[in-house]
Amino acid sequence: MKSQITNRMATVLISVCAGLMALIMIALVGYIFYQGLGHVTWHFLTTVASTFQVGGGIKDQLWNSFYLLIVTMIFTTPLGIAGGIYLSEYAKPNRVTGFIRSCVEVLASLPSIVVGLFGMLVFVNTFHWGYSILSGAVALTIFNLPVIVRVTEDALRSVPVALKEASFGLGVGQWYTIKNVLLPAAFPGILTGIILSAGRVFGESAALLFTAGLTSPDLDFKNWSPFAFDSPLNPLRSAETLSVHIYSVNTVAIVKDAPQVAAASAAVLALFVLIFNLSARGLGAWIQKRMSGKS
Amino acid sequence: MQTLVDVKEVYSTEGLSLWYDKKQALKDVNVSIFEKQVTAIIGPSGCGKSTFLKTLNRMVELEPKITIKGRISYRGNNLYDKHYPVEQLRHRVGMVFQKANPFPKSIYNNIAFGPRLRGIKNKQLLNEIVERSLKQAALWDEVRDKLNQDANRLSGGQQQRLCLARCLAVDPDVILMDEPTSALDPIATAKVEELVHQLKQQYSIIIVTHNMEQAKRVSDQTAFFLNGELIEQRKTSELFAKPFHKETADYISGRFG
Numbered sequence A: 001m002k003s004q005i006t007n008r009m010a011t012v013l014i015s016v017c018a019g020l021m022a023l024i025m026i027a028l029v030g031y032i033f034y035q036g037l038g039h040v041t042w043h044f045l046t047t048v049a050s051t052f053q054v055g056g057g058i059k060d061q062l063w064n065s066f067y068l069l070i071v072t073m074i075f076t077t078p079l080g081i082a083g084g085i086y087l088s089e090y091a092k093p094n095r096v097t098g099f100i101r102s103c104v105e106v107l108a109s110l111p112s113i114v115v116g117l118f119g120m121l122v123f124v125n126t127f128h129w130g131y132s133i134l135s136g137a138v139a140l141t142i143f144n145l146p147v148i149v150r151v152t153e154d155a156l157r158s159v160p161v162a163l164k165e166a167s168f169g170l171g172v173g174q175w176y177t178i179k180n181v182l183l184p185a186a187f188p189g190i191l192t193g194i195i196l197s198a199g200r201v202f203g204e205s206a207a208l209l210f211t212a213g214l215t216s217p218d219l220d221f222k223n224w225s226p227f228a229f230d231s232p233l234n235p236l237r238s239a240e241t242l243s244v245h246i247y248s249v250n251t252v253a254i255v256k257d258a259p260q261v262a263a264a265s266a267a268v269l270a271l272f273v274l275i276f277n278l279s280a281r282g283l284g285a286w287i288q289k290r291m292s293g294k295s
Numbered sequence B: 001m002q003t004l005v006d007v008k009e010v011y012s013t014e015g016l017s018l019w020y021d022k023k024q025a026l027k028d029v030n031v032s033i034f035e036k037q038v039t040a041i042i043g044p045s046g047c048g049k050s051t052f053l054k055t056l057n058r059m060v061e062l063e064p065k066i067t068i069k070g071r072i073s074y075r076g077n078n079l080y081d082k083h084y085p086v087e088q089l090r091h092r093v094g095m096v097f098q099k100a101n102p103f104p105k106s107i108y109n110n111i112a113f114g115p116r117l118r119g120i121k122n123k124q125l126l127n128e129i130v131e132r133s134l135k136q137a138a139l140w141d142e143v144r145d146k147l148n149q150d151a152n153r154l155s156g157g158q159q160q161r162l163c164l165a166r167c168l169a170v171d172p173d174v175i176l177m178d179e180p181t182s183a184l185d186p187i188a189t190a191k192v193e194e195l196v197h198q199l200k201q202q203y204s205i206i207i208v209t210h211n212m213e214q215a216k217r218v219s220d221q222t223a224f225f226l227n228g229e230l231i232e233q234r235k236t237s238e239l240f241a242k243p244f245h246k247e248t249a250d251y252i253s254g255r256f257g
Protein backbone atom coordinates (compact mmCIF):
# COMPACT_ATOMS: atom_id res chain seq x y z
CA MET A 1 0.00 0.00 0.00
CA LYS A 2 2.67 2.41 1.11
CA SER A 3 4.80 1.87 -1.95
CA GLN A 4 1.77 2.58 -4.11
CA ILE A 5 1.27 5.96 -2.49
CA THR A 6 4.93 6.81 -2.84
CA ASN A 7 4.76 5.73 -6.44
CA ARG A 8 1.77 7.92 -7.14
CA MET A 9 3.33 10.90 -5.40
CA ALA A 10 6.54 10.53 -7.34
CA THR A 11 4.59 10.32 -10.59
CA VAL A 12 2.67 13.46 -9.76
CA LEU A 13 5.85 15.31 -8.80
CA ILE A 14 7.62 14.29 -11.99
CA SER A 15 4.65 15.24 -14.14
CA VAL A 16 4.45 18.63 -12.44
CA CYS A 17 8.15 19.27 -13.07
CA ALA A 18 7.85 18.22 -16.69
CA GLY A 19 4.74 20.35 -17.12
CA LEU A 20 6.45 23.32 -15.54
CA MET A 21 9.38 22.99 -17.91
CA ALA A 22 7.11 22.86 -20.92
CA LEU A 23 5.20 25.86 -19.58
CA ILE A 24 8.32 27.95 -19.06
CA MET A 25 9.55 27.14 -22.52
CA ILE A 26 6.21 27.92 -24.16
CA ALA A 27 5.86 31.14 -22.17
CA LEU A 28 9.36 32.26 -23.03
CA VAL A 29 9.23 31.52 -26.72
CA GLY A 30 5.66 32.79 -26.87
CA TYR A 31 6.65 36.07 -25.28
CA ILE A 32 9.61 36.52 -27.59
CA PHE A 33 7.47 35.82 -30.63
CA TYR A 34 4.65 38.01 -29.36
CA GLN A 35 7.03 40.91 -28.82
CA GLY A 36 9.08 40.45 -31.94
CA LEU A 37 7.33 38.69 -34.77
CA GLY A 38 5.12 41.67 -35.48
CA HIS A 39 8.16 43.66 -36.58
CA VAL A 40 9.65 40.89 -38.66
CA THR A 41 8.95 41.80 -42.25
CA TRP A 42 10.65 40.96 -45.49
CA HIS A 43 12.01 44.49 -45.43
CA PHE A 44 13.50 43.91 -41.97
CA LEU A 45 15.23 40.72 -43.08
CA THR A 46 16.67 42.23 -46.24
CA THR A 47 17.78 45.68 -45.12
CA VAL A 48 21.09 46.55 -43.55
CA ALA A 49 21.23 47.66 -39.96
CA SER A 50 21.32 51.31 -39.17
CA THR A 51 22.94 52.96 -36.19
CA PHE A 52 21.19 56.33 -36.42
CA GLN A 53 18.05 55.93 -38.53
CA VAL A 54 14.77 54.27 -37.87
CA GLY A 55 13.96 51.30 -40.13
CA GLY A 56 17.20 49.33 -39.97
CA GLY A 57 17.18 45.60 -40.69
CA ILE A 58 19.35 42.59 -40.01
CA LYS A 59 20.40 41.43 -43.46
CA ASP A 60 24.16 41.36 -42.82
CA GLN A 61 23.79 39.99 -39.30
CA LEU A 62 21.66 37.14 -40.53
CA TRP A 63 24.19 36.33 -43.22
CA ASN A 64 27.05 36.56 -40.72
CA SER A 65 25.34 34.18 -38.32
CA PHE A 66 24.89 31.56 -41.03
CA TYR A 67 28.33 32.06 -42.51
CA LEU A 68 29.97 31.74 -39.12
CA LEU A 69 27.87 28.70 -38.34
CA ILE A 70 28.91 26.98 -41.56
CA VAL A 71 32.61 27.76 -41.11
CA THR A 72 32.45 26.56 -37.51
CA MET A 73 30.71 23.34 -38.50
CA ILE A 74 33.29 22.74 -41.23
CA PHE A 75 35.97 22.97 -38.56
CA THR A 76 34.22 21.04 -35.83
CA THR A 77 32.35 18.22 -37.52
CA PRO A 78 35.24 16.23 -39.01
CA LEU A 79 37.52 16.88 -36.05
CA GLY A 80 34.83 16.12 -33.51
CA ILE A 81 33.73 12.91 -35.20
CA ALA A 82 37.34 11.77 -35.55
CA GLY A 83 37.89 12.50 -31.85
CA GLY A 84 34.76 10.63 -30.87
CA ILE A 85 35.77 7.61 -32.98
CA TYR A 86 39.20 7.65 -31.39
CA LEU A 87 37.86 7.80 -27.84
CA SER A 88 35.25 5.13 -28.33
CA GLU A 89 37.06 2.68 -30.62
CA TYR A 90 40.81 3.11 -30.46
CA ALA A 91 41.77 4.63 -27.12
CA LYS A 92 42.87 2.05 -24.57
CA PRO A 93 41.14 2.40 -21.21
CA ASN A 94 44.09 3.90 -19.34
CA ARG A 95 45.15 7.09 -17.58
CA VAL A 96 45.95 9.04 -20.73
CA THR A 97 42.53 8.35 -22.18
CA GLY A 98 40.90 9.31 -18.90
CA PHE A 99 42.87 12.54 -18.95
CA ILE A 100 41.81 13.31 -22.53
CA ARG A 101 38.22 12.63 -21.61
CA SER A 102 38.40 14.99 -18.61
CA CYS A 103 39.89 17.66 -20.86
CA VAL A 104 36.99 17.30 -23.25
CA GLU A 105 34.55 17.61 -20.37
CA VAL A 106 36.23 20.69 -18.94
CA LEU A 107 36.37 22.27 -22.36
CA ALA A 108 32.68 21.59 -22.85
CA SER A 109 31.80 23.31 -19.61
CA LEU A 110 34.00 26.40 -20.00
CA PRO A 111 31.95 29.59 -19.79
CA SER A 112 31.72 30.97 -23.28
CA ILE A 113 32.89 34.44 -22.25
CA VAL A 114 36.16 32.84 -21.13
CA VAL A 115 36.52 31.21 -24.51
CA GLY A 116 35.80 34.59 -26.08
CA LEU A 117 38.48 36.37 -24.08
CA PHE A 118 40.95 33.60 -24.78
CA GLY A 119 40.11 33.96 -28.46
CA MET A 120 40.73 37.68 -28.31
CA LEU A 121 44.13 37.26 -26.67
CA VAL A 122 45.29 34.45 -28.93
CA PHE A 123 43.58 34.68 -32.30
CA VAL A 124 42.75 38.38 -32.50
CA ASN A 125 45.90 39.81 -30.94
CA THR A 126 48.68 37.25 -31.00
CA PHE A 127 47.86 35.73 -34.38
CA HIS A 128 46.81 39.12 -35.77
CA TRP A 129 43.64 37.73 -37.26
CA GLY A 130 41.81 40.76 -35.88
CA TYR A 131 38.08 40.76 -35.23
CA SER A 132 37.14 38.35 -37.92
CA ILE A 133 35.03 35.43 -39.04
CA LEU A 134 38.13 33.26 -38.66
CA SER A 135 38.77 34.30 -35.05
CA GLY A 136 35.09 33.86 -34.26
CA ALA A 137 34.87 30.47 -35.94
CA VAL A 138 37.95 29.14 -34.15
CA ALA A 139 36.62 30.39 -30.80
CA LEU A 140 33.30 28.69 -31.52
CA THR A 141 35.22 25.58 -32.49
CA ILE A 142 36.82 25.44 -29.07
CA PHE A 143 33.42 25.71 -27.59
CA ASN A 144 31.67 23.26 -29.91
CA LEU A 145 34.31 20.61 -30.56
CA PRO A 146 33.96 18.87 -27.19
CA VAL A 147 30.22 18.63 -27.69
CA ILE A 148 30.59 16.81 -30.99
CA VAL A 149 33.30 14.55 -29.58
CA ARG A 150 30.98 13.56 -26.75
CA VAL A 151 27.98 13.09 -28.98
CA THR A 152 29.95 10.88 -31.38
CA GLU A 153 31.53 8.83 -28.62
CA ASP A 154 28.18 8.26 -26.92
CA ALA A 155 26.44 7.36 -30.16
CA LEU A 156 29.16 4.85 -31.07
CA ARG A 157 29.12 3.32 -27.62
CA SER A 158 25.41 2.79 -27.74
CA VAL A 159 25.71 0.61 -30.85
CA PRO A 160 25.11 -2.98 -29.65
CA VAL A 161 28.34 -4.93 -29.12
CA ALA A 162 26.74 -7.82 -30.99
CA LEU A 163 27.05 -5.88 -34.25
CA LYS A 164 30.72 -5.31 -33.72
CA GLU A 165 31.19 -8.99 -32.92
CA ALA A 166 29.28 -9.97 -36.04
CA SER A 167 31.55 -7.83 -38.15
CA PHE A 168 34.81 -8.91 -36.54
CA GLY A 169 33.58 -12.48 -36.67
CA LEU A 170 33.42 -12.21 -40.46
CA GLY A 171 37.06 -11.22 -40.53
CA VAL A 172 36.28 -7.58 -41.13
CA GLY A 173 38.99 -5.18 -40.01
CA GLN A 174 38.50 -2.47 -37.45
CA TRP A 175 38.37 0.50 -39.78
CA TYR A 176 36.01 -1.21 -42.21
CA THR A 177 33.81 -2.19 -39.27
CA ILE A 178 33.72 1.37 -38.00
CA LYS A 179 32.98 2.75 -41.43
CA ASN A 180 30.38 0.23 -42.52
CA VAL A 181 28.73 -0.99 -39.35
CA LEU A 182 29.28 1.32 -36.41
CA LEU A 183 29.06 4.74 -38.05
CA PRO A 184 25.89 3.97 -40.01
CA ALA A 185 24.27 2.61 -36.86
CA ALA A 186 25.38 5.66 -34.86
CA PHE A 187 24.62 8.16 -37.60
CA PRO A 188 21.15 9.30 -36.47
CA GLY A 189 22.49 10.02 -32.98
CA ILE A 190 25.51 11.88 -34.30
CA LEU A 191 23.45 13.93 -36.72
CA THR A 192 20.95 14.90 -34.04
CA GLY A 193 23.80 15.99 -31.81
CA ILE A 194 25.40 18.03 -34.55
CA ILE A 195 22.20 19.87 -35.38
CA LEU A 196 21.48 20.58 -31.73
CA SER A 197 24.99 21.93 -31.28
CA ALA A 198 24.47 24.02 -34.41
CA GLY A 199 21.55 25.68 -32.63
CA ARG A 200 23.83 26.51 -29.74
CA VAL A 201 26.52 27.91 -32.02
CA PHE A 202 23.97 29.94 -33.94
CA GLY A 203 22.73 31.62 -30.79
CA GLU A 204 26.13 32.13 -29.16
CA SER A 205 27.12 35.70 -28.37
CA ALA A 206 29.61 35.93 -25.50
CA ALA A 207 32.31 33.98 -27.32
CA LEU A 208 31.93 36.24 -30.34
CA LEU A 209 31.88 39.71 -28.79
CA PHE A 210 35.66 39.92 -28.74
CA THR A 211 36.49 37.59 -31.60
CA ALA A 212 34.12 38.17 -34.50
CA GLY A 213 33.51 41.70 -33.31
CA LEU A 214 30.64 44.09 -32.78
CA THR A 215 30.59 45.57 -36.24
CA SER A 216 30.65 44.45 -39.80
CA PRO A 217 31.41 46.28 -43.00
CA ASP A 218 28.47 47.03 -45.29
CA LEU A 219 28.52 43.82 -47.22
CA ASP A 220 28.53 43.96 -50.97
CA PHE A 221 26.45 40.94 -51.99
CA LYS A 222 27.61 41.31 -55.60
CA ASN A 223 31.26 40.77 -54.80
CA TRP A 224 31.90 37.17 -53.84
CA SER A 225 35.68 37.30 -53.98
CA PRO A 226 36.80 36.17 -50.53
CA PHE A 227 39.59 38.75 -50.66
CA ALA A 228 37.53 41.92 -50.96
CA PHE A 229 37.16 43.67 -47.63
CA ASP A 230 33.38 43.99 -47.94
CA SER A 231 32.77 40.60 -49.51
CA PRO A 232 30.29 38.41 -47.65
CA LEU A 233 32.78 35.56 -47.92
CA ASN A 234 35.90 37.33 -46.66
CA PRO A 235 37.00 35.30 -43.63
CA LEU A 236 39.18 38.07 -42.25
CA ARG A 237 36.54 40.76 -41.95
CA SER A 238 34.73 41.48 -38.74
CA ALA A 239 31.25 40.05 -38.49
CA GLU A 240 28.52 40.99 -36.10
CA THR A 241 26.10 38.10 -35.76
CA LEU A 242 22.43 38.21 -34.95
CA SER A 243 22.78 37.49 -31.25
CA VAL A 244 25.66 39.95 -30.88
CA HIS A 245 23.48 42.45 -32.68
CA ILE A 246 20.72 41.97 -30.13
CA TYR A 247 23.26 42.63 -27.42
CA SER A 248 24.66 45.75 -29.06
CA VAL A 249 21.29 47.19 -30.02
CA ASN A 250 20.18 46.80 -26.42
CA THR A 251 23.27 48.38 -24.94
CA VAL A 252 24.68 50.99 -27.29
CA ALA A 253 22.16 51.79 -30.01
CA ILE A 254 20.68 55.28 -30.07
CA VAL A 255 18.05 54.74 -32.76
CA LYS A 256 14.46 55.28 -31.71
CA ASP A 257 13.27 51.87 -32.84
CA ALA A 258 16.03 49.98 -31.01
CA PRO A 259 13.59 48.05 -28.78
CA GLN A 260 11.63 46.86 -31.80
CA VAL A 261 14.79 45.91 -33.68
CA ALA A 262 16.03 43.97 -30.68
CA ALA A 263 12.71 42.21 -30.19
CA ALA A 264 12.40 41.32 -33.84
CA SER A 265 15.99 40.07 -33.98
CA ALA A 266 15.39 37.96 -30.91
CA ALA A 267 12.29 36.48 -32.51
CA VAL A 268 14.23 35.60 -35.67
CA LEU A 269 17.03 34.06 -33.62
CA ALA A 270 14.62 32.04 -31.48
CA LEU A 271 12.81 30.91 -34.58
CA PHE A 272 15.96 29.55 -36.18
CA VAL A 273 17.12 27.82 -33.01
CA LEU A 274 13.68 26.26 -32.73
CA ILE A 275 13.88 25.08 -36.32
CA PHE A 276 17.29 23.52 -35.64
CA ASN A 277 15.94 21.67 -32.64
CA LEU A 278 12.80 20.43 -34.28
CA SER A 279 14.60 19.37 -37.42
CA ALA A 280 17.17 17.51 -35.33
CA ARG A 281 14.42 15.41 -33.82
CA GLY A 282 12.53 14.90 -37.04
CA LEU A 283 15.57 14.16 -39.16
CA GLY A 284 17.02 11.71 -36.65
CA ALA A 285 13.82 9.71 -36.54
CA TRP A 286 13.38 9.83 -40.30
CA ILE A 287 16.90 8.63 -41.04
CA GLN A 288 16.60 5.84 -38.52
CA LYS A 289 13.51 4.65 -40.32
CA ARG A 290 15.03 4.97 -43.76
CA MET A 291 18.30 3.32 -42.85
CA SER A 292 16.77 0.25 -41.28
CA GLY A 293 14.77 -0.27 -44.45
CA LYS A 294 17.44 0.13 -47.10
CA SER A 295 21.23 0.46 -47.12
CA MET B 1 39.12 -46.48 -32.27
CA GLN B 2 38.92 -43.15 -33.96
CA THR B 3 42.19 -43.51 -35.82
CA LEU B 4 40.98 -46.43 -37.92
CA VAL B 5 39.24 -44.05 -40.28
CA ASP B 6 41.40 -41.52 -42.01
CA VAL B 7 40.12 -38.23 -40.59
CA LYS B 8 42.03 -35.02 -40.72
CA GLU B 9 42.46 -32.78 -37.74
CA VAL B 10 41.33 -29.20 -38.30
CA TYR B 11 42.18 -27.93 -34.87
CA SER B 12 44.22 -29.29 -32.07
CA THR B 13 45.00 -27.60 -28.80
CA GLU B 14 47.84 -28.44 -26.45
CA GLY B 15 47.82 -27.28 -22.88
CA LEU B 16 45.51 -24.39 -23.65
CA SER B 17 44.91 -22.19 -20.61
CA LEU B 18 43.21 -18.84 -20.50
CA TRP B 19 42.74 -16.20 -17.85
CA TYR B 20 40.35 -13.26 -17.74
CA ASP B 21 42.47 -10.92 -15.66
CA LYS B 22 43.19 -13.24 -12.69
CA LYS B 23 40.32 -15.63 -13.19
CA GLN B 24 41.25 -18.82 -14.99
CA ALA B 25 38.57 -19.85 -17.47
CA LEU B 26 40.37 -22.66 -19.34
CA LYS B 27 42.75 -25.12 -17.73
CA ASP B 28 45.20 -27.12 -19.77
CA VAL B 29 42.77 -28.09 -22.48
CA ASN B 30 43.78 -30.66 -25.10
CA VAL B 31 41.19 -31.11 -27.81
CA SER B 32 41.15 -32.35 -31.38
CA ILE B 33 38.57 -31.17 -33.87
CA PHE B 34 38.12 -33.30 -36.97
CA GLU B 35 37.37 -32.28 -40.48
CA LYS B 36 33.80 -32.49 -41.76
CA GLN B 37 32.48 -33.62 -38.44
CA VAL B 38 30.23 -31.96 -35.94
CA THR B 39 31.84 -31.54 -32.55
CA ALA B 40 29.52 -30.71 -29.68
CA ILE B 41 30.82 -28.86 -26.63
CA ILE B 42 28.78 -29.53 -23.52
CA GLY B 43 29.10 -28.65 -19.87
CA PRO B 44 27.43 -26.65 -17.12
CA SER B 45 27.04 -22.91 -17.31
CA GLY B 46 30.28 -21.00 -16.76
CA CYS B 47 32.55 -23.96 -17.51
CA GLY B 48 34.28 -22.16 -20.36
CA LYS B 49 32.45 -23.39 -23.46
CA SER B 50 32.03 -19.97 -25.04
CA THR B 51 35.52 -18.99 -24.04
CA PHE B 52 36.95 -22.08 -25.69
CA LEU B 53 34.96 -21.44 -28.84
CA LYS B 54 36.17 -17.86 -29.01
CA THR B 55 39.80 -18.89 -28.72
CA LEU B 56 39.39 -20.78 -32.00
CA ASN B 57 38.83 -17.63 -34.04
CA ARG B 58 40.68 -15.37 -31.62
CA MET B 59 37.52 -13.37 -30.89
CA VAL B 60 38.40 -13.82 -27.24
CA GLU B 61 41.09 -11.21 -27.73
CA LEU B 62 38.41 -8.53 -27.91
CA GLU B 63 37.93 -8.95 -24.16
CA PRO B 64 40.23 -6.85 -22.02
CA LYS B 65 43.08 -8.35 -19.97
CA ILE B 66 43.35 -11.78 -21.48
CA THR B 67 46.27 -14.14 -20.87
CA ILE B 68 46.63 -17.22 -23.01
CA LYS B 69 49.08 -20.07 -22.62
CA GLY B 70 49.52 -23.21 -24.66
CA ARG B 71 49.08 -23.88 -28.31
CA ILE B 72 46.23 -24.01 -30.77
CA SER B 73 46.99 -25.21 -34.23
CA TYR B 74 44.59 -24.68 -37.03
CA ARG B 75 45.44 -26.71 -40.12
CA GLY B 76 48.93 -27.14 -38.79
CA ASN B 77 49.72 -23.50 -38.01
CA ASN B 78 49.99 -22.04 -34.57
CA LEU B 79 47.11 -19.58 -34.20
CA TYR B 80 48.63 -17.54 -31.48
CA ASP B 81 51.70 -16.82 -33.48
CA LYS B 82 52.19 -13.06 -33.45
CA HIS B 83 52.17 -12.84 -37.21
CA TYR B 84 49.14 -15.00 -37.79
CA PRO B 85 46.71 -13.05 -40.00
CA VAL B 86 43.69 -12.80 -37.72
CA GLU B 87 41.34 -11.37 -40.29
CA GLN B 88 42.07 -14.19 -42.72
CA LEU B 89 41.49 -16.66 -39.92
CA ARG B 90 38.06 -15.20 -39.27
CA HIS B 91 37.19 -15.55 -42.92
CA ARG B 92 37.99 -19.21 -42.73
CA VAL B 93 36.34 -19.71 -39.37
CA GLY B 94 32.82 -18.32 -39.30
CA MET B 95 30.84 -17.81 -36.14
CA VAL B 96 27.16 -17.94 -35.30
CA PHE B 97 26.30 -16.35 -31.98
CA GLN B 98 23.81 -17.32 -29.31
CA LYS B 99 21.64 -14.35 -30.09
CA ALA B 100 21.12 -13.62 -33.77
CA ASN B 101 22.93 -10.42 -34.63
CA PRO B 102 22.00 -9.28 -38.13
CA PHE B 103 23.29 -5.88 -39.20
CA PRO B 104 20.61 -3.19 -39.35
CA LYS B 105 20.72 -3.49 -43.12
CA SER B 106 18.67 -5.28 -45.73
CA ILE B 107 18.73 -9.05 -45.99
CA TYR B 108 20.73 -8.78 -49.20
CA ASN B 109 23.31 -6.44 -47.73
CA ASN B 110 23.72 -8.59 -44.67
CA ILE B 111 24.84 -11.50 -46.84
CA ALA B 112 26.82 -9.39 -49.30
CA PHE B 113 28.71 -7.62 -46.51
CA GLY B 114 31.51 -10.16 -46.18
CA PRO B 115 32.03 -10.81 -49.90
CA ARG B 116 32.10 -7.06 -50.58
CA LEU B 117 34.82 -6.66 -48.00
CA ARG B 118 36.84 -9.20 -49.92
CA GLY B 119 36.57 -6.99 -52.98
CA ILE B 120 33.76 -8.69 -54.86
CA LYS B 121 31.97 -5.86 -56.63
CA ASN B 122 30.43 -7.67 -59.55
CA LYS B 123 26.67 -7.43 -59.13
CA GLN B 124 26.00 -10.73 -60.87
CA LEU B 125 28.49 -12.59 -58.73
CA LEU B 126 27.15 -11.01 -55.52
CA ASN B 127 23.64 -12.03 -56.49
CA GLU B 128 24.82 -15.58 -56.97
CA ILE B 129 26.59 -15.65 -53.63
CA VAL B 130 23.55 -14.24 -51.83
CA GLU B 131 21.26 -16.79 -53.43
CA ARG B 132 23.59 -19.72 -52.83
CA SER B 133 24.21 -18.80 -49.18
CA LEU B 134 20.54 -18.29 -48.44
CA LYS B 135 19.74 -21.62 -50.06
CA GLN B 136 22.42 -23.35 -48.03
CA ALA B 137 20.90 -21.84 -44.90
CA ALA B 138 17.43 -22.98 -46.03
CA LEU B 139 16.14 -19.44 -45.97
CA TRP B 140 15.91 -18.65 -49.66
CA ASP B 141 12.31 -19.67 -50.18
CA GLU B 142 11.16 -17.55 -47.27
CA VAL B 143 12.96 -14.35 -48.26
CA ARG B 144 13.49 -14.46 -52.03
CA ASP B 145 10.81 -11.84 -52.59
CA LYS B 146 11.96 -9.45 -49.89
CA LEU B 147 15.72 -9.28 -50.14
CA ASN B 148 15.61 -5.51 -49.66
CA GLN B 149 13.68 -5.72 -46.43
CA ASP B 150 15.30 -4.86 -43.12
CA ALA B 151 16.85 -8.02 -41.67
CA ASN B 152 15.61 -7.12 -38.22
CA ARG B 153 12.05 -7.68 -39.35
CA LEU B 154 12.65 -11.42 -39.76
CA SER B 155 11.61 -13.83 -37.03
CA GLY B 156 14.20 -15.02 -34.51
CA GLY B 157 14.69 -18.34 -36.26
CA GLN B 158 14.98 -16.68 -39.65
CA GLN B 159 17.49 -14.20 -38.26
CA GLN B 160 19.61 -17.02 -36.93
CA ARG B 161 19.60 -18.72 -40.33
CA LEU B 162 20.42 -15.36 -41.92
CA CYS B 163 23.46 -15.10 -39.67
CA LEU B 164 24.45 -18.59 -40.74
CA ALA B 165 24.01 -17.61 -44.39
CA ARG B 166 26.09 -14.49 -43.80
CA CYS B 167 28.90 -16.60 -42.49
CA LEU B 168 28.57 -19.13 -45.33
CA ALA B 169 28.84 -16.31 -47.85
CA VAL B 170 32.51 -15.80 -47.12
CA ASP B 171 33.11 -19.48 -47.87
CA PRO B 172 34.43 -20.67 -44.52
CA ASP B 173 36.23 -23.86 -43.61
CA VAL B 174 34.98 -24.15 -40.04
CA ILE B 175 31.75 -22.90 -38.48
CA LEU B 176 31.59 -22.14 -34.77
CA MET B 177 28.14 -22.02 -33.22
CA ASP B 178 27.52 -20.83 -29.69
CA GLU B 179 24.16 -22.17 -28.52
CA PRO B 180 22.60 -21.21 -31.84
CA THR B 181 19.18 -22.56 -30.94
CA SER B 182 18.82 -21.52 -27.33
CA ALA B 183 16.52 -18.64 -28.26
CA LEU B 184 14.48 -20.60 -30.80
CA ASP B 185 11.28 -22.60 -30.64
CA PRO B 186 11.32 -26.37 -31.37
CA ILE B 187 10.42 -25.99 -35.04
CA ALA B 188 13.10 -23.40 -35.72
CA THR B 189 15.53 -25.49 -33.69
CA ALA B 190 14.78 -28.55 -35.79
CA LYS B 191 15.48 -26.52 -38.93
CA VAL B 192 18.85 -25.37 -37.68
CA GLU B 193 19.75 -28.90 -36.60
CA GLU B 194 18.79 -30.24 -39.99
CA LEU B 195 21.05 -27.61 -41.51
CA VAL B 196 23.96 -28.55 -39.32
CA HIS B 197 23.48 -32.09 -40.49
CA GLN B 198 23.66 -31.06 -44.15
CA LEU B 199 26.44 -28.55 -43.77
CA LYS B 200 28.86 -31.04 -42.33
CA GLN B 201 29.25 -32.49 -45.81
CA GLN B 202 31.26 -29.40 -46.59
CA TYR B 203 32.30 -27.81 -43.35
CA SER B 204 33.70 -28.71 -39.98
CA ILE B 205 31.30 -27.57 -37.30
CA ILE B 206 31.74 -26.95 -33.61
CA ILE B 207 28.56 -26.38 -31.68
CA VAL B 208 28.13 -25.39 -28.06
CA THR B 209 24.91 -26.65 -26.57
CA HIS B 210 23.17 -27.04 -23.26
CA ASN B 211 20.87 -29.58 -24.70
CA MET B 212 22.08 -33.20 -24.38
CA GLU B 213 19.53 -34.45 -26.88
CA GLN B 214 20.73 -31.92 -29.38
CA ALA B 215 24.31 -33.00 -28.87
CA LYS B 216 23.28 -36.60 -29.43
CA ARG B 217 21.26 -35.75 -32.51
CA VAL B 218 23.71 -33.58 -34.38
CA SER B 219 27.25 -34.36 -33.32
CA ASP B 220 29.85 -36.96 -34.18
CA GLN B 221 32.22 -35.98 -31.39
CA THR B 222 31.38 -34.59 -27.98
CA ALA B 223 33.66 -32.74 -25.60
CA PHE B 224 32.61 -32.33 -21.99
CA PHE B 225 33.96 -29.34 -20.07
CA LEU B 226 33.80 -28.75 -16.34
CA ASN B 227 35.24 -25.74 -14.51
CA GLY B 228 37.48 -24.87 -17.42
CA GLU B 229 38.85 -28.37 -17.81
CA LEU B 230 38.18 -30.81 -20.59
CA ILE B 231 36.96 -33.92 -18.79
CA GLU B 232 36.62 -36.09 -21.86
CA GLN B 233 36.22 -35.94 -25.58
CA ARG B 234 35.03 -38.95 -27.55
CA LYS B 235 32.70 -40.17 -30.18
CA THR B 236 29.26 -38.91 -29.23
CA SER B 237 27.61 -42.33 -29.17
CA GLU B 238 30.35 -43.73 -26.93
CA LEU B 239 30.43 -40.78 -24.60
CA PHE B 240 26.73 -40.93 -23.97
CA ALA B 241 26.56 -44.72 -23.80
CA LYS B 242 29.44 -45.32 -21.42
CA PRO B 243 31.23 -42.21 -20.18
CA PHE B 244 34.70 -42.80 -18.71
CA HIS B 245 34.38 -40.29 -15.93
CA LYS B 246 31.96 -40.03 -13.10
CA GLU B 247 31.51 -36.26 -13.67
CA THR B 248 30.48 -36.88 -17.25
CA ALA B 249 28.03 -39.55 -16.22
CA ASP B 250 26.54 -37.25 -13.60
CA TYR B 251 26.21 -34.39 -16.01
CA ILE B 252 24.67 -36.25 -18.90
CA SER B 253 22.22 -37.96 -16.62
CA GLY B 254 21.13 -34.53 -15.42
CA ARG B 255 22.42 -34.86 -11.88
CA PHE B 256 23.95 -31.37 -11.97
CA GLY B 257 24.34 -28.38 -14.28
Ligand SMILES: Nc1ncnc2c1ncn2[C@@H]1O[C@H](COP(=O)(O)OP(=O)(O)OP(=O)(O)O)[C@@H](O)[C@H]1O
Pocket (backbone or CB within 6 Å): B020, B023, B024, B025, B043, B044, B045, B046, B047, B048, B049, B050, B051, B052, B063
Ligand atom coordinates in the same frame (compact mmCIF):
# COMPACT_ATOMS: atom_id res chain seq x y z
N1 LIG C 1 34.74 -11.08 -20.41
C1 LIG C 1 34.92 -11.79 -19.29
N2 LIG C 1 35.58 -11.24 -18.24
C2 LIG C 1 35.77 -11.93 -17.11
N3 LIG C 1 35.35 -13.18 -16.92
C3 LIG C 1 34.69 -13.78 -17.91
C4 LIG C 1 34.44 -13.12 -19.16
N4 LIG C 1 33.78 -13.96 -19.96
C5 LIG C 1 33.61 -15.10 -19.27
N5 LIG C 1 34.16 -15.00 -18.03
C6 LIG C 1 34.19 -16.05 -17.00
O1 LIG C 1 34.83 -17.18 -17.53
C7 LIG C 1 34.13 -18.37 -17.19
C8 LIG C 1 33.74 -19.10 -18.45
O2 LIG C 1 32.75 -18.33 -19.14
P1 LIG C 1 32.08 -18.81 -20.49
O3 LIG C 1 31.27 -17.70 -21.00
O4 LIG C 1 33.12 -19.36 -21.37
O5 LIG C 1 31.14 -19.99 -19.95
P2 LIG C 1 30.10 -20.87 -20.74
O6 LIG C 1 30.49 -22.27 -20.52
O7 LIG C 1 29.96 -20.42 -22.13
O8 LIG C 1 28.78 -20.58 -19.93
P3 LIG C 1 27.26 -20.49 -20.48
O9 LIG C 1 26.83 -21.89 -20.67
O10 LIG C 1 26.54 -19.85 -19.35
O11 LIG C 1 27.28 -19.69 -21.72
C9 LIG C 1 32.96 -17.95 -16.34
O12 LIG C 1 33.27 -18.16 -15.01
C10 LIG C 1 32.80 -16.48 -16.61
O13 LIG C 1 32.37 -15.82 -15.45
Ligand SMILES: [Mg+2]
Pocket (backbone or CB within 6 Å): B049, B050, B051, B178
Ligand atom coordinates in the same frame (compact mmCIF):
# COMPACT_ATOMS: atom_id res chain seq x y z
MG1 LIG D 1 28.39 -19.40 -23.25
